[in-house]
Amino acid sequence: xxxxxxxxxxxxxxxxxxxxxxxxxxxxxxxxxxxxxxxxxxxxxxxxxxxxxxxxxxxxxxxxxxxxxxxxxxxxxxxxxxxxxxxxxx
Amino acid sequence: xxxxxxxxxxxxxxxxxxxxxxxxxxxxxxxxxxxxxxxxxxxxxxxxxxxxxxxxxxxxxxxxxxxxxxxxxxxxxxxxxxxxxxxxxxxxxxxxxxxxxxxxxxxxxxxxxxxxxxxxxxxxxxxxxxxxxxxxxxxxxxxxxxxxxxxxxxxxxxxxxxxxxxxxxxxxxxxxxxxxxxxxxxxxxxxxxxxxxxxxxxxxxxxxxxxxxxxxxxxxxxxxxxxxxxxxxxxxxxxxxxxxxxxxxxxxxxxxxxxxxxxx
Numbered sequence: 001x002x003x004x005x006x007x008x009x010x011x012x013x014x015x016x017x018x019x020x021x022x023x024x025x026x027x028x029x030x031x032x033x034x035x036x037x038x039x040x041x042x043x044x045x046x047x048x049x050x051x052x053x054x055x056x057x058x059x060x061x062x063x064x065x066x067x068x069x070x071x072x073x074x075x076x077x078x079x080x081x082x083x084x085x086x087x088x089x090x
Numbered sequence: 091x092x093x094x095x096x097x098x099x100x101x102x103x104x105x106x107x108x109x110x111x112x113x114x115x116x117x118x119x120x121x122x123x124x125x126x127x128x129x130x131x132x133x134x135x136x137x138x139x140x141x142x143x144x145x146x147x148x149x150x151x152x153x154x155x156x157x158x159x160x161x162x163x164x165x166x167x168x169x170x171x172x173x174x175x176x177x178x179x180x181x182x183x184x185x186x187x188x189x190x191x192x193x194x195x196x197x198x199x200x201x202x203x204x205x206x207x208x209x210x211x212x213x214x215x216x217x218x219x220x221x222x223x224x225x226x227x228x229x230x231x232x233x234x235x236x237x238x239x240x241x242x243x244x245x246x247x248x249x250x251x252x253x254x255x256x257x258x259x260x261x262x263x264x265x266x267x268x269x270x271x272x273x274x275x276x277x278x279x280x281x282x283x284x285x286x287x288x289x290x291x292x293x294x295x296x297x298x299x300x301x302x303x304x305x306x307x308x309x310x311x312x313x314x315x316x317x318x319x320x321x322x323x324x325x326x327x328x329x330x331x332x333x334x335x336x337x338x339x340x341x342x343x344x345x346x347x348x349x350x351x352x353x354x
Contacts, residue, residue, distance in 0.1 A: 014272030019236050020279045027243045027283060 028067045039063060046076060054080035092123075092200035095207050095327070096225035096254070100241030102212030104233045105262040108298055108308075109320070110209040111139045113229070115307040116324030118173035122204040125164065127195070128178035129221035130211035131187050137177045141305020142167060151179035154191045160198055169310070174203070184216045189223035196224025205327070214248060222249065228257045229289065234264060234275045243284055258289035260323065265294045269338045276338055290323035292316055293337055 210221035268274035295316030
């Protein structure tokens with residue numbers, strides 16, 4: 001509530017909020033023992049598989065880990081422009 | 091039977107030793123018998139923060155090497171009843187001590203004293219494992235910044251694996267002004283990330299620097315905000331239920347906003 005009013009007024013985001021968001025992400029990764037190298041590898045492998053079916057630009061892909069209660073959620077956004085099934089072309 | 095509490099943080103420089111010194115003194119001022127144990131072998135600091143450096147004759151290493159009895163190695167603090175210090179050796183290093191040595195010392199001390207506060211070195215290596223070996227409970231000290239909180243989370247994980255419980259959080263060097271203008275995370279933010287019980291918030295207090303210079307723990311000066319915060323934490327450690335005050339300094343706009351949202 002407090003936050004949404006401030007956002008409405010178009011204020012610069014508070015640095016304490018930025019700190020909190022950054023920490024939440026990094027600590028979620030620390031806790032499940034996932035490091036950047038692992039995330040990059042996962043990113044590449046997922047992209048390889050998805051590229052068989054979708055057209056997307058690598059720069060638009062976003063992957064994040066989220067924590068909800070005691071479980072972790074992998075959220076991957078692959079915004080695609082076109083659907084194509086490479087396996088059908090053979 | 092006394093309680094053994096390890097004071098730890100992960101990151102260095104967040105106020106572990108200051109917190110251990112003040113909480114130990116505060117507990118003694120409340121009439122408890124206390125031993126402060128410096129577990130930072132090779133980089134001892136607790137004796138100088140306490141102003142007892144000139145009176146240290148034996149260290150925990152001398153006890154381990156059976157050079158002297160444990161009781162003889164304790165330095166009595168003459169300013170308050172029931173407060174003792176067990177200094178760390180400066181000439182040895184962390185590998186000279188084993189976790190079971192520290193456990194034996196803590197188990198011995200707890201038969202005589204109400205509280206044994208072990209000041210842990212920074213890091214997650216040997217020094218931390220030694221310091222926490224004999225602990226029943228833990229106090230994790232952090233400051234409200236990203237690196238200290240990240241390291242605190244790592245330490246909390248290690249303490250949980252070692253089945254040390256409860257783990258209580260102290261947020262140190264809290265600046266009401268910076269929280270008020272949104273430049274520092276508040277206690278709710280920190281707790282949301284770390285997810286453990288808060289036992290106290292210590293405001294930034296320049297008195298800490300002068301008290302360390304003099305070797306007189308801040309809690310001897312009742313008026314200072316830092317001293318009051320440490321006294322409240324000590325009371326909570328003895329089981330008293332004392333609410334944690336909201337230290338945030340709010341601007342006029344957000345005070346009004348809060349008033350409206352609360353009174354709707």
